[in-house]
Amino acid sequence: MAKVKPRVKAPKKAGKGDIITVKTLISHKxxxxxxxxxxxxxxxxxxIINKFEAQFNGETVFSVDIxxxxxxxxxxxxxxxxxxxxxxxxxxxxxxxDTYTKKSKLTVS
Amino acid sequence: MxxxxxxxAITLGSAAGGVLMFVPGSAFAKVEDxxxxxxxxTGGKKASDGKxxxxxxxxxxxxxxxPLSISVESPMTADNYVKRVIIISEGxxxxxxxxxxxxxxxxVAEASTRMRLAKxxxxxxxxxxxxxxxxxxxxxxxxxxxGCGG
Numbered sequence: 001m002a003k004v005k006p007r008v009k010a011p012k013k014a015g016k017g018d019i020i021t022v023k024t025l026i027s028h029k030x031x032x033x034x035x036x037x038x039x040x041x042x043x044x045x046x047x048i049i050n051k052f053e054a055q056f057n058g059e060t061v062f063s064v065d066i067x068x069x070x071x072x073x074x075x076x077x078x079x080x081x082x083x084x085x086x087x088x089x090x091x092x093x094x095x096x097x098d099t100y101t102k103k104s105k106l107t108v109s
Numbered sequence: 110m111x112x113x114x115x116x117x118a119i120t121l122g123s124a125a126g127g128v129l130m131f132v133p134g135s136a137f138a139k140v141e142d143x144x145x146x147x148x149x150x151t152g153g154k155k156a157s158d159g160k161x162x163x164x165x166x167x168x169x170x171x172x173x174x175x176p177l178s179i180s181v182e183s184p185m186t187a188d189n190y191v192k193r194v195i196i197i198s199e200g201x202x203x204x205x206x207x208x209x210x211x212x213x214x215x216x217v218a219e220a221s222t223r224m225r226l227a228k229x230x231x232x233x234x235x236x237x238x239x240x241x242x243x244x245x246x247x248x249x250x251x252x253x254x255x256g257c258g259g
Contacts, residue, residue: 019217032202034203059212062211062215063209070224074222075222077222080216
């Protein structure tokens, strides 16, 4: 399978109390498990990212339970209130239990 | 084998047509399946209209990737916030689409993603608040090319 590459766009700096926007994207074909191989007629097994979680300083701020109806290369945009400086950890989990992680620092002034 | 009379041929033809019509239809979730997923989410409680907005294009040319945004009116404080929002499809092979889990740290209850739509259908969004109340909205999206290839 093509390499799974997580990408995140999150601000590096914010004022205290500001609402910041975080955009995330991960390259993944999101095989639904409903398609058939055109040559063999066999069903292609499901292989999707089924969970996305965003933590800030170890605390979950936003998470998503994902079903096959989400498009390939799943994209999520969400917001967070900036209270203190710290580090984001973004985690994606796929059907085989593999996790992909990306981190991003935020300085609150 | 005896050859078919004209009348028999017509009956057979229409019966086969009926079967063909039925099979592809059964591959898609029905409104009842979508309702069942919603009942599971709400626990049978009634969801009221309003407070939640679902933004999607009126016409999606490509059903493989249709942008979707939801927002829910809420102060998003520690004791009054939006817990989760579920998106349900009435016309995809399976009704479940996605569930967003918010926390009071979210600041505002807004999220966006991109989904697949197999055909023209209604998409339903239901929000559960921290006090257990429920709000829902529904939106029809017309699809030119379905996005569940295969």
